[in-house]
Amino acid sequence: MSATPPPARALALQVLLDWERGETYAQDLIERHAARHQLAHRDAALLQTLVFGVLRNISLLDTWLDELCSNKRLETKVHWLLRLGVAQLLVLEMPPHAAVNETVSLADGKARGLVNAVLRRAERERSELLAFAEKLPPQDRFSHPDWLIERWSKQYSEQEALKLCEWNQDPASTYIRINRLHPEPLNEAATAELAKTSNPEFFRVDTPPRDWLAAGQCYVQDPSTAVACELLAPEPGDVVLDACAAPGGKAAYLAQMMRNKGRIIATDAMPRRVKRMEENFGRLHVTIAETPAVDWTKATAAVFGGLQFDRILIDAPCSNTGVMRRRVDVRWRLQPWFFKEMTQTQSTILDAVAPLLKPGGSLVYSTCSLDHEENEEVVQAFLQRHRGMRLKETRSTLPWRDQVDGAFAALITKSAR
Known part of the structure; x- marks a missing residue:
């Protein structure tokens, strides 16, 4: 007993x-x-x-x-x-x-x-x-470090900084994404009673239906995660790299957008996270993903031989300032010096992965950070170092404005010559 x-x-x-x-x-x-x-x-x-x-x-x-x-x-x-x-x-x-x-x-x-x-x-x-x-x-x-409130006030405004603090104090909403790769995907009748979002693939729920989760018919995922995937816009048959992929939610959505046709290489630095990602892919019926463990702060483009990619997603490690409602202790772990250290890691990953992009290909750099230093400034510095790259578009979600997690994504293209 x-x-x-x-x-x-x-x-x-x-x-x-x-x-x-x-x-x-x-x-x-x-x-x-x-x-x-x-x-x-x-x-x-x-x-x-x-x-x-x-x-x-x-x-x-x-x-x-x-x-x-x-x-x-x-x-x-x-x-x-x-x-x-x-x-x-x-x-x-x-x-x-x-x-x-x-x-x-x-x-x-x-x-x-x-x-x-x-x-x-x-x-x-x-x-x-x-x-x-x-x-x-x-x-x-609102129980936030004063230096962090001051930082947000300078980057946005004092009023928006306080709105963000207030947002972070409430329990996070739970969202599910319907998995269209499942052999028996949930239909409109099954989801009719769920709270809709601005993205038809995502619904807000009080508690995710356990049988749907276990069967892989849905996946717990915030709508903000779709921003990077939809900006990348992969097509069936593409060869795609998701460079910081675990636990695999974005890669699974990319596979759905590609209708399980083509090839996705989804890497992560930590083998235990790769294992969890593989389990998620199995449950979600993702059949086009390969999952090598790669640490892009140490690896180079040579890791895949001569392979080049049509599209690359770099969902970089970051401060998590856009998801503080979920990661409630982040505010107490962050220090002012952390942002500079983080941008160095982000830039290292970008520089390591960029040579893998085909001429004419598309790369999306994304974070769940609200910080300009990790987002716009990292992108601009990258473009200065890589003259053949062009910024095509940026998108973001702001919690106090969009009522979802904070996210940033920049679409960068490589010249065809």
Whole structure:
């Protein structure tokens, strides 16, 4: 008989402690603990809600705790417990009885009295604390580093920067893309009750239908990911390189656009990510993809001999500033120097892959970043280094404007001579 898994709140505390030690991204920790303890779907969802609710609001929670707690030198575990408890009461609006009692039960010895007192006070003063939050400066109210808000304000505007911060504070919507490569693709009747988007291939759902996912009839994917694919516009019979492909969502959409005719080489630097991509391709009935592990920060065009490509997609590693609603801890991991380091990686990949493009071919450089330094500036610098390349078009999605994840894509063509 298997052991009963720990309660979601206990696992949430452990995830937060592991995250503070810098082990990995919060989402990876959540998935690791959920798998290790074989959590039911409902419990895994609660675990994610708790962890994300805390990480989205660290600055706000700490500002509230300054008002609620006279002890300013909290032990690490107690500090996270208080954040977890206050988040349940004031942000996630969970039933106070469960939020207080179950959180207090996780405290050790004398700390229980402190945790209980602070959470009871937070429950009593809920209205006042919420009103207090509305008057806080943006970096505290929206829990974003002030340097990042300032950066966005300079690149866009102060108003748009605040809209982005506000957007990042809400749970991300879930979207599915209908897989037309499936032998029995979902028809209009099957999707009639789903919320439509501006792209007819994508639908918003509260919970993805598990039987559709398991059968490969759909794939969880944000509509913003279509921007790069549709700008590349591959045709049946093309030879296509997706240079940073894992987990394979864009490559699978490219295969669908090509009607599984032609050839896609989908590479990634990490073998474990390649394995996951292969599993996705199998489930999604992608039959034209090859999946070698290639690190384009080290490899050169010689890796494929003399092979050249009609179209190339480089969905480059980036700061993820366009997907902070999903990757809630990115804001706390980013540092100002990171952008310069990232642009060097992006430029290295572009320079390594560009020689593989046929004369007259098309290359799309894309990111899920909102940052001009990673997007427009990287493209302009690339064009300066490669005189035979021309910028044809750029497209982007901005979360506060388009209500989807942020994305950037630039279509670059190579002269025919």
